[in-house]
Amino acid sequence: MMSNNIILAAQSLNKTYGSFTALHPTTLSIAKGEILGLVGKNGAGKTTLLKLITGQCLPTGGELTLFSETTPEGLRQARQRMGAIVETPCFYRDMTARQNLEYYRIQRGIPGKERVEAALHEVGLRDTGSKKFRDFSLGMKQRLGLALALMNHPDFLVLDEPINGLDPLGIVEIRELLLTLNREKQITMLISGHVLAEMQSLATTYAFIDGGRMIKTMTARQLEESYGHYLRLVVDRETGAAALLERHFPDIRYSIQPDKSVHIYNLQGQADEVTRVLVGNHIRLYSLENRGTNLEDYFVSLVGGSKDV
């Protein structure tokens, strides 16, 4: 009997097109509340896996369990609890955000006109008024797709490359929005992407796929540790500095090296704050540097070849 905590379980799930294997037998599970980042280069098989999950294509073999359901009828019902954007939804260029969502609400038989308003509110598009879809920025288009996926109050969101093509600000906005949905509405997520760094601070678990094969899964913490990025500090009193930092950053993970330098594994984005705390407390800071491999280089070391195709 599968735990209720498991939203999705794939067991040797695979897909071939004639003699071509788009997805080799894949085993994967997603627990409630998780944000799984499915990372792979173009053509790696991400969309194929997502389509098998959403029911947009049928597996050649293996088993899929969604919300503890495995039969075709059970899966159909389980998918009612999902929201997905796999392949960009076809919105009407000459209609507004509201008109587009209302169209799909009726098409999909989702009861309650207020769902449109609520979904627009959730993605921050309530004030787009009479602006037509054709005049939307890419970020707004992604948000509208997300609003569509949210209209049926899903417990599980499946999003194919929601961050692809966005500018840095757009990336931050979508990431914040997805994190809010995950935290406030406890929506479990499966998100694909081909740039590992864009998934950072979003995914709680990573699954790396290449050439149709799932090559590795790891938690965000394991990723952080294994790609070996850290802040290296050299100070006059290393143990005093460490104790001080522990008080200011309760989640800090560090080690003191034989050469007395301090390596901090999880505060890369807070180097200024670390400096301020040390200097403000009369610790002499001789040097502070960001060290280690770049995240995308680590990705290439996992999957091989160029960073992108």
Ligand SMILES: Nc1ncnc2c1ncn2[C@@H]1O[C@H](COP(=O)(O)OP(=O)(O)OP(=O)(O)O)[C@@H](O)[C@H]1O
């Ligand atoms: N209907 C199909 N018939 C034959 N081959 C297909 C079909 N759909 C996908 N493929 C092939 O399966 C492989 C995996 O494709 P998939 O779309 O899953 O990759 P992806 O990782 O999502 O890449 P992208 O980011 O480009 O969408 C590709 O080589 C693709 O050409």
